[in-house]
Structures are given as C-alpha cells and as structure tokens.
Amino acid sequence: MIKYIKWELFNEFQNKKILLLIIGIVYMVIxxxxxxxxxxxxxxxxxxxxxxxxxxxxxxxxxxxxxxTISSYxxxxxxxxxxxxxxxxxxLLTKYFLAIFFNILWFLLFLxxxxxxxxxxxxNAIKTLIVIVFGExxxxxxxxxxxxxxxxxxxxxFTSLSTFVFVSIKSYFPNFNIxxxxxxxxxxxxxxxxxxxxxxxxxxxxxxxILNIIFSMLCYFGTVYFVKNKFEVYN
Amino acid sequence: xxxxxxxTNITKQYGKKIVxxxxxxxxxxxxxxxxxGPNGSGKTTLFKTIMQIVRQQAGEIKICGEDVxxxxxxxxxxxPDREFLYKNMTVYNAINYYCDMFEDFDLxxxxxxxxxxxxxxxxxxxxxxxxxxxxVILMLTLARNVPIYLLDExxxxxxxLIKHEMLKVIKSVSNDNNLIIISTHLIKDTEELIDQVxxxxxxxxxxxxxxxxxxxxxxxxxxxxxxxxxxx
Numbered sequence: 218m219i220k221y222i223k224w225e226l227f228n229e230f231q232n233k234k235i236l237l238l239i240i241g242i243v244y245m246v247i248x249x250x251x252x253x254x255x256x257x258x259x260x261x262x263x264x265x266x267x268x269x270x271x272x273x274x275x276x277x278x279x280x281x282x283x284x285x286t287i288s289s290y291x292x293x294x295x296x297x298x299x300x301x302x303x304x305x306x307x308x309l310l311t312k313y314f315l316a317i318f319f320n321i322l323w324f325l326l327f328l329x330x331x332x333x334x335x336x337x338x339x340x341n342a343i344k345t346l347i348v349i350v351f352g353e354x355x356x357x358x359x360x361x362x363x364x365x366x367x368x369x370x371x372x373x374x375f376t377s378l379s380t381f382v383f384v385s386i387k388s389y390f391p392n393f394n395i396x397x398x399x400x401x402x403x404x405x406x407x408x409x410x411x412x413x414x415x416x417x418x419x420x421x422x423x424x425x426x427i428l429n430i431i432f433s434m435l436c437y438f439g440t441v442y443f444v445k446n447k448f449e450v451y452n
Numbered sequence: 453x454x455x456x457x458x459x460t461n462i463t464k465q466y467g468k469k470i471v472x473x474x475x476x477x478x479x480x481x482x483x484x485x486x487x488x489g490p491n492g493s494g495k496t497t498l499f500k501t502i503m504q505i506v507r508q509q510a511g512e513i514k515i516c517g518e519d520v521x522x523x524x525x526x527x528x529x530x531x532p533d534r535e536f537l538y539k540n541m542t543v544y545n546a547i548n549y550y551c552d553m554f555e556d557f558d559l560x561x562x563x564x565x566x567x568x569x570x571x572x573x574x575x576x577x578x579x580x581x582x583x584x585x586x587x588v589i590l591m592l593t594l595a596r597n598v599p600i601y602l603l604d605e606x607x608x609x610x611x612x613l614i615k616h617e618m619l620k621v622i623k624s625v626s627n628d629n630n631l632i633i634i635s636t637h638l639i640k641d642t643e644e645l646i647d648q649v650x651x652x653x654x655x656x657x658x659x660x661x662x663x664x665x666x667x668x669x670x671x672x673x674x675x676x677x678x679x680x681x682x683x684x
Contacts (some may be wrong), residue, residue, distance in 0.1 A: 220552040296536040302526035450505040
C-alpha cells in the first residue's frame with residue numbers, strides 16, 4: 218500500500234500545484250510586507266485573497282478528505298484499484314488515512330495563516346477571528362485541544378458516512394449520476410437525523426467521541442461490503 | 453487443460469438495455485481466443501463481468517473452479533480498452549507499482565517483454581504515443597503469471613509494426629496453462645494468432661468454433677464474420 222499512498226499523494230500535489238503556489242505567494246507577500254506599507258489596491262487584493270484562503274482552508278479541513286474519498290471511486294485509477302484482488306478493507310483504510318492527512322494539511326494551512334495574522338497583528342485579532350469562526354473563546358488551551366479533537370473525529374465520521382452513502386447509492390442505482398455535492402447533502406441530512414436521535418447522550422464529550430468512532434466503523438464495514446459485492450466501475 | 457471460465461445463463465442489463473442475454477460459455481486453458489463482434493455487442497461487458505467490476509443480474513460464473521467474486525480477480529490479468537494509470541508515472545514507476553500491487557507480477561518476464569517490445573523505461577506514460585502506451589499496458593498485463601488474460605481491444609488504431617510486435621508477444625506468453633482472450637474488430641490481423649473464435653451478437657454467442665475447423669471448410673474468418681453479422 219506504500220506505493221498506492223505515494224502515487225495518490227504525488228498525483229494530488231501535481232494536480233494542486235498551482236493552487237498551492239498561489240497560497241504560498243499570498244502567504245509570503247502578507248508575511249514579508251510591513252503593515253505600514255499597506256497601501257493601494259494591489260496589496261488590498263492580496264489581503265482579500267488571504268482572507269479567502271483562510272476560509273477555504275478551514276472549510277476544506279472539514280470536507281476535503283470526504284470529497285477526495287468519493288472522487289477516488291470515480292477517477293480512472295479506480296479501474297486499476299479494481300483489478301487488485303487484495304482486500305478492499307485495506308484499500309478503504311488507506312483512503313481514510315489519506316482523507317485524514319489532507320484534512321490535517323488544510324487545517325495546517327489555516328493554522329499557519331492564523332499564525333501569520335498573529336505575527337502581523339496582535340493576539341486580540343486572532344481571538345476575535347476564533348470567536349467568529351468557532352463561536353467560542355478558546356483562552357483555555359485544554360478546551361481548544363479537546364474541541365479540535367472532537368471536530369477532527371467528526372470529519373472522519375463525515376468522510377466515512379458520505380463515502381458509504383455514495384457507494385451504496387451507486388451500488389443500487391449504478392446509472393444514477395450522483396456527484397459529491399448531492400452526496401454531501403444526503404450525508405448531512407442522515408447525519409443530522411442520527412445526531413438528533415443521539416442528542417440526549419451526545420452531551421458528554423467522551424460519549425460523543427465513542428459514538429463517532431462506532432458510527433465511522435459501521436459506515437466503513439458497510440462501504441467495504443458494497444465495494445466487494447455490488448459496486449461497479451462505471452466510469 | 454483446465455477449465456478456466458464457466459459462465460451459465462449470464463444476463464447483464466444497463467438500465468433497460470440488455471447487454472448480455474442469457475449467455476453460456478465455457479473456456480479452457482491452452483488457447484488464444486478471439487472475441488469478435490460489432491460495437492455494442494457486449495465484449496467489454498463480458499470481460500468486466502468476468503472481472504466482477506460489473507455484476508451480472510442473473511446467472512453463475514466460475515473462475516478456475518471458484519465462484520466469481522473480487523477474490524477470483526487474482527486469476528485474471530486484465531488489459532482495459534482505456535487509460536487507467538497515474539498521469540505522471542514513468543514506465544519504470546508503473547512496473548514498480550504493479551510489482552507492489554500484484555504478487556504474481558514477474559519482474560524477469562517484464563524485462564523480457566520490455567526488450568521485445570522495445571519500450572523506454574524512463575518514458576512518462578502519459579506522454580507516449582497511443583501505440584507505445586498500448587505496448588506498455590500490454591507488457592504490464594502479460595508480465596503477471598496468471599491463468600487468464602483478458603485483452604480488450606489491444607490492437608485498435610495501431611500501426612502495423614506495433615501490431616506485429618504485440619501479436620508476437622501475446623503468442624510468446626501463451627502456453628498450456630493459460631487462456632488468453634482478445635476482443636477485437638481486426639479479424640485479419642488476429643487470424644494468424646487465435647485458435648478459437650467466439651462471435652458475440654446482441655449479448656449472445658452467435659458462433660463458437662475452432663479456427664482450424666473453419667479453415668477445413670474452406671472459409672476465412674472474415675467471410676464467416678460477414679455471413680453471421682450481415683443478417684442484421
């Protein structure tokens with residue numbers, strides 16, 4: 218599986234090299250140029266781009282892994298994957314690993330942007346931004362880590378749920394052209410229903426974590442079942 | 453000779469369109485088989501069903517005596533009719549990838565095939581001409597040691613020299629322990645190579661015969677093909 222991971226990563230970075238270059242340039246310009254010299258439309262453009270990147274990277278740190286996992290079943294390389302008789306369990310686990318990796322990567326991009334802000338401005342600006350984004354003041358670092366971990370676990374649950382939804386729909390309706398957006402909407406809808414059902418016990422932090430893990434595992438085994446027995450290479 | 457593929461009453465539909473219609477087929481090792489039929493006759497679907505990358509709605513398939521499933525893919529080396537490798541792979545990378553993914557991949561055999569087909573290991577596959585891409589994929593497919601090889605349109609739109617090289621390589625891999633099935637439109641090009649011919653028409657076997665039997669009747673494969681498919 219090492220070579221599979223290597224090529225998936227290499228392919229992903231090749232496809233995203235222009236986007237990563239733009240992010241790099243914007244971060245560099247924002248980091249290098251002193252605030253006092255911020256004048257003119259040109260630099261304002263960089264700041265607008267910077268804010269957009271911050272929001273996109275935060276959004277992607279929740280959703281990118283799931284989107285990527287779904288796309289992996291539509292890419293032409295899935296045909297190559299399908300030729301391998303080795304267990305789909307192993308391949309799906311690798312896909313999850315890659316999904317987590319990319320979620321973290323986008324989160325790190327977001328975090329480095331926030332640190333850049335911290336470097337340029339003061340701590341209060343960062344706090345204001347965090348309150349705007351998360352709706353909570355994380356002056357307590359322990360609380361921040363706890364919440365980040367819960368969000369991180371939730372993104373894994375969302376990845377496994379949306380992959381399960383996509384694969385099961387394609388297994389039963391192979392001619393139905395479902396994209397990632399519709400998959401996300403259905404997954405979000407299912408997730409909300411389950412959340413409502415589990416709400417009375419979800420208030421406890423560790424119960425939430427355990428329920429998320431159990432739910433991810435159920436979706437994982439469901440996906441593996443469909444890939445083994447029903448899913449067709451349709452592209 | 454071992455029984456490699458046994459298909460009983462196979463039906464496959466895409467929506468309302470029946471692509472394989474109650475198809476029965478038994479094939480044994482030791483032969484190169486030509487699967488011929490016009491576009492849409494079900495050749496690719498037949499291959500995909502054997503590979504279980506599409507699933508039949510009815511019927512039973514046995515591969516090397518085992519009920520077909522994702523596990524029986526280990527018996528089959530499949531060359532699809534379209535690209536499926538990573539964009540930036542070199543030939544060398546692709547060989548390593550195959551070696552890692554398929555336990556039955558034979559590096560020594562791959563080396564020999566590279567020599568015969570005159571393939572540049574350092575070339576990026578995506579930048580190769582169509583003919584050279586086909587050669588690389590054929591090399592990767594045939595370098596696996598499996599009982600069944602499925603080659604889907606391996607010779608389409610290639611120049612005569614490359615066709616000749618590829619046919620030579622296919623012939624060299626064939627032995628009593630394996631079965632090679634080639635789906636193609638190019639009857640004349642493959643006539644020399646194949647031992648048995650299957651004509652597929654509207655998802656059913658229209659004819660299944662040994663090439664020598666046909667030649668004994670004084671007919672060429674092309675003449676017989678026209679005879680069978682001209683009635684539509």
